[in-house]
Amino acid sequence: MFDTTLRDGEQSPGVNLNTKEKVEIALQLEKLGIDRIEAGFPAASPGDLQSVNAVAKAIKNATVIGLSRSRVQDIDAAREALKGAEDPCLHLFLATSPIHRKYKLRMEKEQVLETAERAIRYAKQYFDKIEFSPEDAGRTELDFLCQVTEMAIRAGATVVNIPDTVGYMTPLEFGNIFKTLREKVPGIERIQLSAHCHDDLGMATANALAAVLNGADQIEGTINGIGERAGNTALEEVAMALETRSDVFQAKTTLNLKEIARTSRLVSKLTGMAVPGNKAIVGANAFAHESGIHQDGMLKEKTTYEIISPETIGLKESKLVLGKHSGRHAFREKLIDLGYDLGEEALNAAFAKFKDLADRKKDVSDEDIRALLEEKIVDTPEVYALDTIEVRYGNRSTPSATVGIRVEGDKLLQGTAEGNGSVDAIYNAIDALTGETVELEDYSIKSVTHGKDALGEVHVALRQDEVSAKGRGVSTDILEASARAYVDALNRLIEKRKTPGRRDKMSLI
Numbered sequence: 001m002f003d004t005t006l007r008d009g010e011q012s013p014g015v016n017l018n019t020k021e022k023v024e025i026a027l028q029l030e031k032l033g034i035d036r037i038e039a040g041f042p043a044a045s046p047g048d049l050q051s052v053n054a055v056a057k058a059i060k061n062a063t064v065i066g067l068s069r070s071r072v073q074d075i076d077a078a079r080e081a082l083k084g085a086e087d088p089c090l091h092l093f094l095a096t097s098p099i100h101r102k103y104k105l106r107m108e109k110e111q112v113l114e115t116a117e118r119a120i121r122y123a124k125q126y127f128d129k130i131e132f133s134p135e136d137a138g139r140t141e142l143d144f145l146c147q148v149t150e151m152a153i154r155a156g157a158t159v160v161n162i163p164d165t166v167g168y169m170t171p172l173e174f175g176n177i178f179k180t181l182r183e184k185v186p187g188i189e190r191i192q193l194s195a196h197c198h199d200d201l202g203m204a205t206a207n208a209l210a211a212v213l214n215g216a217d218q219i220e221g222t223i224n225g226i227g228e229r230a231g232n233t234a235l236e237e238v239a240m241a242l243e244t245r246s247d248v249f250q251a252k253t254t255l256n257l258k259e260i261a262r263t264s265r266l267v268s269k270l271t272g273m274a275v276p277g278n279k280a281i282v283g284a285n286a287f288a289h290e291s292g293i294h295q296d297g298m299l300k301e302k303t304t305y306e307i308i309s310p311e312t313i314g315l316k317e318s319k320l321v322l323g324k325h326s327g328r329h330a331f332r333e334k335l336i337d338l339g340y341d342l343g344e345e346a347l348n349a350a351f352a353k354f355k356d357l358a359d360r361k362k363d364v365s366d367e368d369i370r371a372l373l374e375e376k377i378v379d380t381p382e383v384y385a386l387d388t389i390e391v392r393y394g395n396r397s398t399p400s401a402t403v404g405i406r407v408e409g410d411k412l413l414q415g416t417a418e419g420n421g422s423v424d425a426i427y428n429a430i431d432a433l434t435g436e437t438v439e440l441e442d443y444s445i446k447s448v449t450h451g452k453d454a455l456g457e458v459h460v461a462l463r464q465d466e467v468s469a470k471g472r473g474v475s476t477d478i479l480e481a482s483a484r485a486y487v488d489a490l491n492r493l494i495e496k497r498k499t500p501g502r503r504d505k506m507s508l509i
């Protein structure tokens with residue numbers, strides 16, 4: 001496994017790693033068991049030369065590589081940078097495709113061969129290990145690529161890397177390049193063949209694996225697949241494909257797979273490149289299940305919906321995420337986790353409330369569920385229940401609210417009232433509908449969860465003569481939460497009026 005997170009990964013627009021950050025990532029790559037670490041492009045800047053040198057000195061159990069154009073000044077910069085490395089390697093490249101030859105290098109085939117050979121022979125005086133990359137190999141004529149590879153072997157390259165520089169290849173085509181090189185190039189058995197893919201068409205991992213099937217010894221890539229444009233092959237994907245489908249690939253890596261998650265997090269943190277939730281292997285959702293049928297399967301037997309166990313890559317466990325697609329099995333499991341033991345009827349009632357909330361809210365958190373359950377854990381009879389609520393608010397007009405209240409689960413009362421503010425208008429409407437004269441002693445509001453769709457929790461305290469009662473309401477909308485809290489307090493007040501001295505008895509629904 002050849003990791004180029006610090007070189008091609010750093011070529012991602014907006015990414016700039018300083019020396020300390022490069023060393024930190026390199027040390028983690030070493031822990032991950034990466035064989036070869038490409039630390040940078042020393043000729044690019046004095047800073048990069050210094051970073052490559054710091055990585056070269058810090059790493060003891062992996063080859064450290066510097067990239068270089070086929071030019072003496074680049075090679076000399078890499079020599080300088082790789083001083084002190086336990087196992088240094090120079091990575092030379094020169095483009096070979098017709099497009100790059102004609103427009104970028106302005107070289108004929110012969111000049112390409114001569115320039116590359118001269119560079120390899122010059123570098124060979126200083127490096128035992130040289131990797132040569134015919135850049136844009138994917139779009140290079142296959143017979144010319146064979147010629148270039150043969151020249152590189154003769155000149156002293158120890159690895160020939162085949163880059164699909166612009167992510168143009170399909171797996172069949174890319175595999176065929178490796179098969180052809182293995183069949184046709186004299187001396188190919190003396191060197192290692194490597195694959196370096198880009199993800200422009202989303203085929204970087206598939207192409208790398210096709211290379212493995214056709215004789216590649218080394219895969220180049222980055223952690224989280226970061227890199228130029230759409231990125232490089234994600235090494236964690238290749239590693240897990242080889243591990244999970246060893247029946248197909250029959251190839252092994254030396255990676256300590258348990259370090260994958262940690263490495264991914266570190267690279268994401270230091271590069272500032274967030275890992276998409278649905279990213280294979282390391283995305284936040286890679287081991288998360290939201291739909292009821294999948295969650296039920298997972299609870300019965302994990303292999304129904306997981307081909308990799310999260311522990312393999314160093315994660316604690318899979319996640320069953322509650323949302324609008326979840327079913328009763330997962331909901332019950334979550335309640336048990338949270339310490340609630342509900343009977344069948346109570347569970348069904350709570351599940352209905354949960355579905356109602358999930359329809360309105362993206363993520364239903366543990367706090368949301370607790371809030372939902374605890375709203376309903378008193379056994380006060382519901383004389384009044386909030387049915388509908390509509391508020392008109394304008395900063396230059398008097399707020400008004402139209403509220404619908406159901407009485408004892410049956411008759412629907414509806415009325416409109418104005419107030420000093422939206423909440424006051426709602427409370428005036430409820431007072432008018434219920435005919436209750438109460439004093440609002442206290443009102444408080446807080447957010448139960450986070451984000452724009454967080455649940456708001458309202459507490460109110462009402463007094464009527466000597467009797468007082470508190471109520472609580474929860475909703476994604478604070479006005480609705482306010483109305484619910486008021487109605488809840490009214491119901492408790494009515495109950496207390498009937499049985500003075502009675503305390504609320506707590507039991508689940």
Ligand SMILES: CC(=O)SCCNC(=O)CCNC(=O)[C@H](O)C(C)(C)COP(=O)(O)OP(=O)(O)OC[C@H]1O[C@@H](n2cnc3c(N)ncnc32)[C@H](O)[C@@H]1OP(=O)(O)O
Pocket residue numbers: 008011041043044045068069070071093094095104105135165228
């Ligand atoms: C596919 C890849 O990822 S390759 C690696 C890409 N990474 C980078 O380019 C990052 C580091 N690069 C840099 O910092 C700069 O480009 C430098 C320092 C290397 C060179 O900078 P400059 O001298 O200003 O040249 P510039 O980048 O504008 O142009 C590249 C020159 O290198 C030539 N060149 C490109 N590849 C090679 C090569 N492999 N070998 C020799 N010459 C090359 C180009 O033809 C061009 O030459 P020209 O000036 O004669 O036209």
Ligand SMILES: CC(C)C(=O)C(=O)O
Pocket residue numbers: 008067093133135136161163164165166196198
């Ligand atoms: C330098 C080479 C290997 C490269 O990064 C590419 O061709 O994509």
